[in-house]
Amino acid sequence: MEGIYFDNNATTRVDEAVVEAMLPYFTEQFGNPSSMHSFGNKVGLAIKKARMQVQELLGAEHDSEIIFTSCGTESDSTAILSALKAQPDRKEIITTTVEHPAVLTLCTWLEKDGYKVHYMPVDEKGRLNLDEYKKLLSDQTAVVSVMWANNETGTFFPVVEMAEMANAAGAMFHTDAVQAVGKVPLNLKDTKIDMLSVSGHKLHAPKGIGVLYLKRGVRFRPMLRGGHQERGRRAGTENTTSIVGLGKAAEMAMEAMHHENTEVKRLRDKLEAGILAKVPRSFVTGNPDDRLPNTCNIAFEFIEGEAILLLLNKFGIAASSGSACTSGSLEPSHVMRAMGIPYTAAHGTVRFSLSRYSTEAEVDRVIAVVPEIIAQLRKLSPYWEGDGPKEEAFAPTYA
């Protein structure tokens, strides 16, 4: 499909080489790895290879620490529910206000079952206060679940340090790393991280495949019970083709790691600087000094994000927004609100997320198009007049 795809935090294109690696496992290599014949055996070996490829990407000590799941959300749910089941005397969860719904929605649901959930706030740059975190940790904490990198702003949390603090308090530590894996070099064997979630489709593998990293020795209670697949920790016949695809994608992510952190980062920085220089009343959200190399989230004041996306789409440019309208909810992004971004800006946030396929020409094109679009919408906005916000503030009824 023609167009400029700058929405790689939503999902990525499956690499051709990944598709290539997968194809035989739909047809000739269709066996069930649990079977006692060579149809199954070959597939079993392919899964073993994929497991080792993922192990390498994560820097895990053992390949048995890799459990294949169906998606990042399943990994998150499995990790948190397991930690609660495995430590019935501990009734508290610590997380943050800016987690992905896969964690937040589960936590609010667990509150109804009597668990106490601490949602740590963030500052205006999306950072946590580790002194506050230390105070929350206690012998009641069953699990801490904190994302590695925020999906909207790309901002990192210091999960390695936080895992050590949780470990010292005897609590389990889980991190949703779906945005970080493939973009951040990982070495889990040297950390105290007990559990980590991966999503295949964020790193050029197909949708419908994920991983839960489970450190050896961490008490575990499976969510799906049944057969002995994944050593009985995730029953259900393996998604063999996608597992092979994820293995290949993991190997390619290792190779591209340097490129992601140099070339992709350079393009992102150019895009960001180019837009900010040309569009007045716009600013970067999150922490520009400590974030994913591919992500940039810009707030355009006094206009609304969905309208921006529709106009971008007309130019063949794909991005996403934290506005209320794009989600069908009444509030703008919970991440923007948690950082205290005012409503007039939070509704106008646009996330551009690049990938190793992004090009200089695409970046130049977006820099050329965005200022026009913003100016066009501001002309329609009752908050805007000429070159800036209206002097007499627009204050509609029931605002």
Place this chain on the structure above:
Amino acid sequence: MWDYSEKVKEHFFQPRNAGVLEDANGVGDVGSISCGDALRLMLKVEPETDIILDAHFQTFGCGSAIASSSALTEMVKGKTLDDALKVSNQDIADYLDGLPPEKMHCSVMGREALQAAIANYRGEVWSDDHEEGALICKCFAIDAVMIEDTIRANELCSVEDVTNYTKAGGGCSSCHEGIEEILVKVMAERGESFKPGTPSKEEAAPVGMTNLQRIKKIEAVLESVRPQLKRDGGDIELLDVDGKTIYVSMTGACAGCQMEALTLQGIQQKLMEELKEFIKIVPTKAGALSRASCNP
């Protein structure tokens, strides 16, 4: 991505009457920045005739908010104030060939801006008790505030009650968990606890309506849409009423028409509004009803 009609897209990409109207004599500002929608409607009214000579808008909002604003200005231009006030939010949505349920509030905002602008012209104070909650039922576009208020006012205690009173949950049923959560909360306010499986209230239908009155009311609704159908060479006939299921037969050009489903949906909506209960309209061939046991 939203499934916007071509008309919505057209009014968003080429909005009519956008920008400040310098000599406006009626201005309405409505909306809520927290929800991400705000609209200023500017009218130029001819004092002698009360006719709206020109209308402009400025909107902070999504594609459908901008399209609704644009449509509104086109619809009211040339109308007298009294006629303009007859424009409902549904009219705005219809003008745009429909809006997704999550976006119906955009047309509501347009309607409110119109009321506010006309009040401003007439020197009246316009106030609004508008309160909007999270959208719960996507099939019928019913929000949490509406459901809460209805549960409170009628002391409802089951999902079926909520469906009977508000229509919420009467479609795909995926919002039943959400409705139960609201029931738990509101019932706790009056010191009760929600129990799944509680039978619905005996009489959800308007109080004191006999079967005969009910059928007469249904006939009256069908009568009111008949001229439209006849204009297109079709007709509708009431075959039977079985509880909440109403069997009808579409005849003439209506039978097998591509728009049949849409037409029936509109009639069902109208019936529900009139009967104030959730009903289902089922198209059937005359004589095909097995219940017609009086003619064995």
